[in-house]
Amino acid sequence: MSLPLRIPTPARLGYSFNWAGRIGLAVILFWVVIALIGPWITPYAPGDMVDWNYFGPVNGQFWMGTDYLGRDILSRVIMGARYTVGIAAAAVVLACAGGVILGMIAGVTGGWFDMLLSRLLDAFNGIPSLLFGLVVVAAVGSSIPVLILTLAVIYLPGSYRFARALAVNVNTMDFVTVARARGEGFGHIILREVFPNILGPVLADLGLRFVFIVLVLSGLSFLGLGVQPPNADWGGLVRENIEGLSLGAPAVIFPSVAIASLTISVNMFIDNLPTRIRDRSE
């Protein structure tokens, strides 16, 4: 029989999510599924002009109406999920993976390495996120890899700071001292002693950072600096169709609702996590 490393899951500790948390989780999963299967379920090709009537109304043929060129909004929102969710997820995973790895190393080693890295990344934190995005896009132009990398770089320092604070906390605990006194190496201490104990808060932090990234990405696209036409993420869809507002067209409403439903759901889910998991020691 093996001795498994068991992580305390909510169910095992007797937690249950309340209704707000469950709704949040359901909406998040819904958008993830849409993003994954998007190309197979769009009723029309998202780039095709299918209606002669631009800013067309909601009807049986076009469930969400048509946009300023007469393209099907439903199809474009479904494809937009791919961009928004995909780019944000990739960026947040990069940011948090980098931040957590560096944060744990700095938190456990301490000394000059910690000092230098912390100062440097704090300085990067001193640049407002949307501004940094603007500058980079101005310099190198906008493409999906650039967006992902830029967003990841923007949010890495925050993730680093968070993970480092947690790791410093865990590092002072006696079980880490015991492991060290046993003669354990750096790798064992980071992977087996520290990491499992910061995982819960780190995942909660990842959720919150995902929201920020979605917001900044949408903001960039809204300014015309995000995903470039003819493709569009949700922020881009809002930009394209915002003029329809004065004509009373519904086109702009659906991408807006999509963004809000995703971000509010993530916030709702995180807010209703059991305190012990969410507990932030920052």
Added chain:
Amino acid sequence: MLRSATTWLLVGQRLGIAAITLVIVSFAVFFATELLPGDVAEILLGQSATPEAVAGLRTAMGLDEPAFTRFLSWLAGLAQGDLGMSYANNMAVADLLAGRLANTLRLAGIVTLVCVPLALTLGIAAAMWRGSLLDRAVSMLTISVISVPEFMVATLAVLIFAVWLDWLPALSYGVNVDSLGAMLRAYAMPVITLTFVVSAQMIRMTRAAVIETINTPYVEMALLKGASRRRMVLRHALPNALGPIANAVALSLSYLVGGVIIVETVFNYPGVAKLMVDAVATRDLPLIQSCAMIFCISYLLLITLADVIAMLSNPRLRR
């Protein structure tokens, strides 16, 4: 109040850190814009330019020198107020910025004046009557506002105040600002939008800071002395939450920076942010650099100020 020497030492240290941060930030801004784009001269002259013309322009602009030398001369220029020349319209960046900066500062100032009292009142009240109807309503509203992009708040504000209610003009400039009423109306939309965005953050952080102090043993002690809820919060919790609240205010005001970029674009407000977004479209690098530095410096100032206030309000450092 008297402060001990250690407090001032800590404050000095904090200011030193801010200065170092500023250097690193300017480094980042400079190299992000200068090194990455390939060749500025080529961009400026367009694709049809002859190689000789490009080379001539490069020499004229000093682009042949090593990047670090250019960084130092750029930094020296900044320190003397020489922000360089705009590529796009051959005007001094400083002249382009002057009027715009005043506009943005005016907008930010008005928003701050509205936000801080509003958010502190709501945040403290929500913490004081935790779990009450007011608290839950404020929490719902603030979480909704921080969950949606700034442009959506702006759009909703336009829909409600300009389209449905028809109280206010949707754009702030272009209307005549000849009377006080007209001016108020002109500023109203951007201010309302930014107030929502900024105060939502501020309320949440203030509430969290106050609740944290309410959960301390000395506030429980006040309860056991027979103090009323008002007294517990105002006399015992608040003075100790001052540092965290100052931090909350500064951090939320820094959302002004991101918010102002969107809001100035949406409402066509002639501020620095709008200038910068336009400069990005024309790839006018000196202008972008200067705008970015203005935002970074104000952001840094706010954060540093909050840290210093937090230090000064720490009773343990009192003499």
Added chain:
Amino acid sequence: MSEPLVCVRDLRIGAVTDAKRKVEIIRGVSFDIAPGEIVALIGESGSGKTTIALSLMGHARTGCAIQGGTIRVGRHDVTGMTEGQRAALRGTEVSYVPQSAAAAFNPSQRIMDQVVEVTAIHRLMPRAKAEAKARELFRALALPDPDRIGNRYPHQVSGGQLQRLSAAMALIGDPQLVIFDEPTTALDVTTQIEVLRAFRSVMAKGGMAGVYVSHDLAVVAQIADRIIVLRGGEVQEEGTTEQILNAPAHPYTRQLLDAFEPVPHVSATPAERARPILRVDDLCAGYGVIRDGKPAAKVLQNVSLQLERGRNLGVIGESGSGKSTLARAIAGILPCYRGDMLLDGEVLNPDLRQRSKDQLRRVQIVFQLADTALNPAQSVGAILGRPLTFYHGLKGAARDARVAELLEMVHLPTALRHRLPSELSGGQKQRVNLARALAAEPELILCDEITSALDTVVAAAILDLLKELQRELGLSYMFISHDLSTVEAICDEVLVMLKGRVVEALPAARMSADATHPYSRLLISSIPKLDTGWLKGLEQDPELVAQFANR
């Protein structure tokens, strides 16, 4: 007895756990308190003693609520009152002395403002009169510089003084009942005496009734008229202090008393002439930036000691004496900057990273708080399995079998290996903590306050286990503690430490008789005894106290 001042009937208090389950933490408690009488609530952690005490003020902590029964204080029915009426009661009729005065004083207000606050809240008297009264109380509580101490901020006075100032804060409103919530638990023994004396004299002078919450029978014996023994939210036994101490009726009370009685330690093996297992010479260690080979904060200075194989060495001292640092220096966690360490005649490098795996295996360290000493993300099996793999290369079935053996050795069921530490009780955690050290098959175990955080009965069982393991495995212990009776129960020799230096080495069995150094005498005489007349009869040289006790 005349009409009781406090009358509690069938009190029930419920709580909601993290998992939203409802549990009853106080299950039908009834008792009376006569005017001027001091009643002690004695019990271990989780017995509900603080919860009951707070309910007398109509207060229940977050997540708790009074669900049934009645509480009457004077003419007031506390259970039936509105929150506003209860507020009027607090500070004037019933007042509270907290466990940690350091946390209960608002750090941003001067002490005087907080002491007289009760008079301001309830509009009892003008400010000047209140301040005069406060100064009078400061004097009665034997506080130094009573006229000016109120002008200071809380962080500018010592812990013992703050605790007495919090009593002044409780007494200013002339309450009929004062609740003391473990007010001396956080203090050192030499400080505790002064605080207890001060409490006793002001309570006697004022003729007030009191509720004294504590886990320490010896402390309670000095101050209480009557004792109520609690366990699991129920009253086990109630009686006068004399009766509880001398003729306990309930088996649980007897268990508590037994755990208190020091069991003299009989040395397992006679001192061998052979090499000592551990020899330390002239050890110096400290924290902070190292300059000229010396750290900024020097904690240990010129410590020398010797521990024979199969025998136990106790290290006693108050907080800040450097006793835990000594264990860390020997384990190599905090490398010493001067001195020599010999393990069984073999030189130990100051830094554990320079020691061989075998040297590391032979010296194991066990920490005080099992809560933080066990990785919360690993099962008991994984925690015990790791040193087996690390030191002995055990894997698979062999390792599993050894884990089961280790659990048996510390008297835990083998099924426990699938549990996480958070699913264990405090005593079980400490046993796992010990089993992990045993897994290495060590020769010397450094025990850093390993029984201090445990309830008396549980701690006594752990001590028994340590002795049993020593008999079976021939271990040597270095036992660090601030609790003299624990050290007496397990050690052969005792080192007394003060400010990073060893002031005296004594045989454990004759500590009080043989002590010659004035500090050792002061420390040993400050340990409360299970005797109601102990504090009254205790005489300490005031000059000695002034010199050594950090009051």
